[in-house]
Amino acid sequence: MESQDLRTVMAQWATGVVVVTTRTADGGRHGMTASSFTSVALDPPLVSVCVTSSGATCRMIRHSGVFAVNMLGSDHREVGRRFAGPALGDRFALGDWATASTGAAVLADAVAWLDCVVAACYPAGDHTIVLGLVRDAAMPRPAAPLIYHDRTYHEGIAR
Numbered sequence: 201m202e203s204q205d206l207r208t209v210m211a212q213w214a215t216g217v218v219v220v221t222t223r224t225a226d227g228g229r230h231g232m233t234a235s236s237f238t239s240v241a242l243d244p245p246l247v248s249v250c251v252t253s254s255g256a257t258c259r260m261i262r263h264s265g266v267f268a269v270n271m272l273g274s275d276h277r278e279v280g281r282r283f284a285g286p287a288l289g290d291r292f293a294l295g296d297w298a299t300a301s302t303g304a305a306v307l308a309d310a311v312a313w314l315d316c317v318v319a320a321c322y323p324a325g326d327h328t329i330v331l332g333l334v335r336d337a338a339m340p341r342p343a344a345p346l347i348y349h350d351r352t353y354h355e356g357i358a359r
Contacts (some may be wrong), residue, residue, distance in 0.1 A: 216356070225263055231270075237249045247269060270307040270310045272345070273343035273345060
């Protein structure tokens with residue numbers, strides 16, 4: 201299986217869009233858009249996110265030991281795009297960002313967010329599965345979620 205062929209097939213899987221954030225070594229903020237995120241367990245409360253092993257996000261999450269997962273609403277398309285591409289300027293200039301108890305950034309008007317400490321990291325090919333113990337969570341506002349399917353953002357079902 202060629203990686204590009206797998207990427208094309210996996211584009212048919214619809215998924216929610218999140219921005220994963222963490223603290224930098226100098227106390228700053230870092231984040232990236234992700235679609236490989238899932239709930240793992242309720243007791244204890246665990247979630248996972250997959251990040252490129254050689255990337256800055258993986259390195260920073262390992263160093264800080266914390267991360268937050270910000271679930272985007274359908275009106276957050278630009279936030280999703282901004283954190284998905286190369287960092288051009290301050291990604292956090294778009295949106296109203298607060299700081300969670302771990303020090304990771306949370307989007308004040310996200311559909312929901314989770315504040316986590318790293319429980320474990322598992323190598324998985326060219327990615328690392330980061331397992332997070334959820335320390336805090338909130339649902340700032342009800343909104344239709346931002347969905348990613350076939351390399352395009354879509355509005356999810358409104359509640």
